[in-house]
Amino acid sequence: MxxxxxxxxxxxxxxxxxxxxxxxxxxxxxxxxxxxxxxxxxxxxxxxxxxxxxxxxxxxxxxxxxxxxxxxxxxxxxxxxxxxxxxxxxxxxxxxxxxxxxxxxxxxxxxxxxxxxxxxxxAVSVLIASEAPIYGRYGFGAATECASWTVDADRARFRGDAPRDGGALELVDAREARADLAAVHDRVRRRRAGELLRDEQWWNHTTGVVPNPRAWGPRSRTVLRRGPDGVADGYCTYTPAESWQGRVSRSTLTVHELSATTPAATRALWEYCTSVDWVRSVRAEDRPVDELLPWLLEDPRAAQRSGQDDFLWVRILDTAAVLRARSYRGAARLVLRVHDDAGPAAGTVALETGAGGAEVAPTDAAPDVELTVDALAALLLGGTSATTLARAGRLQARDEAVLARAADVLGTGEAPWCATSF
Ligand SMILES: CC(C)(COP(=O)(O)OP(=O)(O)OC[C@H]1O[C@@H](n2cnc3c(N)ncnc32)[C@H](O)[C@@H]1OP(=O)(O)O)[C@@H](O)C(=O)NCCC(=O)NCCS
Structure with missing residues (x-):
């Protein structure tokens, strides 16, 4: 061309x-x-x-x-x-x-x-944006966010009612344990809106089987968690950094990735990170915005959220396919008009949600909700409420009752999360 x-x-x-x-x-x-x-x-x-x-x-x-x-x-x-x-x-x-x-x-x-x-x-294109103003013009919208955490290891005591199941932790070489890590991630990503498939090359590249400057690195360590049935259900890869002030340790532990299929495995891995000897502070980036950690602690302020940023940007290419594929909360009928200057996602569709899934069909009916394709991307995974977009002037609803209905059906119980860099 x-x-x-x-x-x-x-x-x-x-x-x-x-x-x-x-x-x-x-x-x-x-x-x-x-x-x-x-x-x-x-x-x-x-x-x-x-x-x-x-x-x-x-x-x-x-x-x-x-x-x-x-x-x-x-x-x-x-x-x-x-x-x-x-x-x-x-x-x-x-x-x-x-x-x-x-x-x-x-x-x-x-x-x-x-x-x-x-x-x-x-159905979609996805990317991670270096700078936010670049990709909206091509129809991409920020669809997932990630949070950063700094945890005071000395104050991080876990509540008595925090999930626990008697599984076990084992230090492994990430390159050798690649299959276990990949299996855990595959189970996690299939349940978490916003997450992506990772192929063999991704694992080779990130664990350092194929050397690359962005791999987890030679000082990183990986702890694998097995549930009571012996099956791997979580892992954490981290890099410790030793530091002393006089004879007092100020060492930190940076979590590259902490992934688990159960709350008990999540708790076990966080507890491990905060209890490694010498470690005073644990830092983690690219965590879900609805992180469990503060809810697991006796003192939730031991875990401080130190940042929140957009992560995955989505460009919808096939509006009907994505609206048909996702789940909704409750039954509703909404006519959506999607504007897309570049073309493929534009049109007016009637969305009917119900217990059996969603029907999506083109319609000439007047729209209940009107928005651009990048705003629809922000709604697609449940990361942003229709109400927020309407208040910001990025979505027009016929009236407040329609807006409340749209916000309810499009909402999700769990924040979307993508932790896959590519
Ligand atoms: C970002 C980058 C790829 C843009 O490439 P480019 O060829 O200059 O972009 P184009 O000329 O096609 O620009 C298209 C439009 O985007 C705008 N644009 C491009 N980069 C932009 C930026 N960083 N911030 C704001 N607007 C930007 C242009 O002004 C232009 O606007 P217009 O259509 O209204 O005239 C280039 O500047 C670059 O390589 N930056 C460093 C690496 C980087 O950040 N890559 C992106 C990784 S996700």
């Missing part, structure tokens, strides 16, 4: 990069590294990148034959409220050289990728 050149500017060409072509992959990595402030690629890092990206779609924007922009995408699955999975196109490695920014390169790459994702039948 070659968009028309701006007057006096050379044309932009969107080309596919073959990961098996070492020269092309090196040039793509060089360009990506410049935009992402990374080390220059060498043959080893290019070989590792190939292992990691094999099977994914690497696109580049070329100007006069030179690669100046990149976008990578691959197929995954997104969990919707209720546990149904939809096909998702994950977008990453979005970068444009500083010499070629604001000439429409990202827009050209994104248009091509979204069109092809739709043609392949993906």
């Amino acid at each position: 070659t968009p028309p050149s701006r007057t006096g500017s050379p044309a932009i060409e969107v080309v596919d990069v073959d990961v098996e072509d070492t020269d092309a992959l090196t040039r793509w990595s060089e360009m990506l590294g410049t935009a992402f402030m990374e080390d220059r690629p060498d043959p080893t890092s290019v070989a590792h990148r190939r292992e990691r990206l094999r099977g994914q779609r690497l696109r580049a924007g070329a100007v006069e034959g030179r690669l100046v922009a990149s976008l990578r995408s691959f197929d995954t699955e997104l969990t919707l409220p209720g546990g149904r999975l939809v096909g998702a196109n994950a977008v990453s490695s979005v970068a444009v050289l500083p010499t070629h920014r604001r000439r429409g390169l990202l827009s050209a790459l994104m248009r091509t990728d979204l069109r092809q994702a739709r043609e392949r039948g993906a």
Whole structure:
């Protein structure tokens, strides 16, 4: 695809990069590294990148034959409220050289990728945004949030009624325990709206089987938890940092990931982190906003929320498919008008929710609720209330009663959560 050149500017060409072509992959990595402030690629890092990206779609924007922009995408699955999975196109490695920014390169790459994702039948595209103002124009909306926590380990005593079941903890090598970790995550992600499928490459890359600078790292440790039946039901990967003030420890423990299929396993892993000798403070990022930890503690203020940010951005490509697939709270009929300048999600649909699931059909009826596709993404996983969007002017409801009904049926009992970086 070659968009028309701006007057006096050379044309932009969107080309596919073959990961098996070492020269092309090196040039793509060089360009990506410049935009992402990374080390220059060498043959080893290019070989590792190939292992990691094999099977994914690497696109580049070329100007006069030179690669100046990149976008990578691959197929995954997104969990919707209720546990149904939809096909998702994950977008990453979005970068444009500083010499070629604001000439429409990202827009050209994104248009091509979204069109092809739709043609392949993906219901959504997803990404993690470096900066919030970039992706709304392409129809993406922030759909999950993550919280950061700092825990005072000395004050973190667990309540007597906090779930406990007599399981066991074992320190493991994450690379060797990959299958157990992946099995736990797969059970977790199938139940949690907002979470994504992680493939073999993701685990190889993150645990360090394939070396990469963003892996959990050589000082990280992984503790695996087994339930009373001996089946792995949780894990935590963390990195301790030793520090002393005189002869008093000020050491910290940073949680990279804590994932568990049961509340008892969640409690056991948090209790482990806060009771490692020397550790005074535990830090964790990318946690669910409805974290259990403070509710498990005698002193909830021992766990301080130190931040909250958007995480997964969703671009709905097939409105009917996602509305049909997710669950709702109660029975209702709502006519939704979705505005989507770029096209695929636009239209007016009647949504009928009930005990047996949801029916979605095109309609000419007047809308009860009107919103843009990025606002619908914020509602899709239950992370934002229709009331909040209406108060912010991002959603128009026919009247307050309709708004209350929309907020009720679209709400969920658990916050959506995605902890999968890609
Ligand atoms: C973000 C980035 C990819 C944008 O690429 P680009 O080719 O300059 O983007 P385009 O020229 O296609 O811009 C399209 C529109 O987005 C806007 N835009 C682009 N980057 C933006 C930013 N960081 N903040 C706000 N608006 C931005 C442009 O102004 C333009 O607006 P317009 O359509 O109203 O004219 C590029 O600046 C970059 O590589 N940044 C560093 C790496 C990065 O952050 N990558 C994203 C990782 S998720």
